[in-house]
Amino acid sequence: MINSELPLAAYGVLEGFRAPESVNPAVEQLRTIGYAVIDSGYTQSEIVDIGDRFARTSDAYISEHGRSALASINEVDTIRAILTQSDEIFLQIAMNAALKNVVDELILGKYILNQQNGITNPPRKQYSQSAWHRDLPYQHFVSSRPLALNALYCVDDFTIDNGGTFVLPASHKMEQFPSEGYIRRNAVQIAAKAGSYIVLDCMLFYCGGYNNTLSPRRAINHLFTVPYIKQQINLPMAMSGRVLTVEQKAFLGFDYQIPPSVGGYLSGRAIKNF
Numbered sequence: 001m002i003n004s005e006l007p008l009a010a011y012g013v014l015e016g017f018r019a020p021e022s023v024n025p026a027v028e029q030l031r032t033i034g035y036a037v038i039d040s041g042y043t044q045s046e047i048v049d050i051g052d053r054f055a056r057t058s059d060a061y062i063s064e065h066g067r068s069a070l071a072s073i074n075e076v077d078t079i080r081a082i083l084t085q086s087d088e089i090f091l092q093i094a095m096n097a098a099l100k101n102v103v104d105e106l107i108l109g110k111y112i113l114n115q116q117n118g119i120t121n122p123p124r125k126q127y128s129q130s131a132w133h134r135d136l137p138y139q140h141f142v143s144s145r146p147l148a149l150n151a152l153y154c155v156d157d158f159t160i161d162n163g164g165t166f167v168l169p170a171s172h173k174m175e176q177f178p179s180e181g182y183i184r185r186n187a188v189q190i191a192a193k194a195g196s197y198i199v200l201d202c203m204l205f206y207c208g209g210y211n212n213t214l215s216p217r218r219a220i221n222h223l224f225t226v227p228y229i230k231q232q233i234n235l236p237m238a239m240s241g242r243v244l245t246v247e248q249k250a251f252l253g254f255d256y257q258i259p260p261s262v263g264g265y266l267s268g269r270a271i272k273n274f
């Protein structure tokens, strides 16, 4: 017999009609102008300790890969996948509770850590991140909700003098990169204390400013994406030697690795039981 009942079950649906729940001002601001500054909740001594660990990790990274080799490929200001270095603090910074609250509200459903890079805006030098860009580069779509967010953890204070981040408010809602005149009239430079996160819609145009002081201005940039966007570096593979919780593994994308074959895909479905 043909079942002529109207189908009412659905799959792949995460949001139905319901009252808005968010009261977090950072969430509202991210939706409207595309950026917000939030406090990590770390104490002053934790913030200083993170700065020291960043410096040690940076030295180790540069001696592993070679300063001149990194400089020759415009990579000397960046510590790629900093959480894969030996210090466990960087995974904790990526999973900070205040940050998670905001990202959870803005990316509906699952998301993963796509990138975590240490960055240094050097004193009085050309900086690799000083050109306007989006963190999903080469993309020109507008989406009704973010597919990705990024968050710059401020290792040092971000000031006007040391080249604090510039943003173009609401540019996540425009497909095209705007004219020079528009940038001159509308760019905003963000001052933020060490220990803050500058959270951005990944489609917002932004860049670092010129650091006119004698000290480096350091940050840790995170990109959180829906799992369909591939990671910059295979974090499950790079972190496979670590003892990780179920939650940490999910966050790092262990559940979203590409199956090597049809058989691998089917056995993955069997494990998920659907």
Ligand SMILES: O=C(O)CCC(=O)C(=O)O
Pocket: 119, 121, 129, 135, 163, 164, 165, 166, 206, 207, 208, 209, 219, 221
């Ligand atoms: O240093 C900054 O303010 C911007 C960093 C940046 O643009 C990036 O990491 O992609």
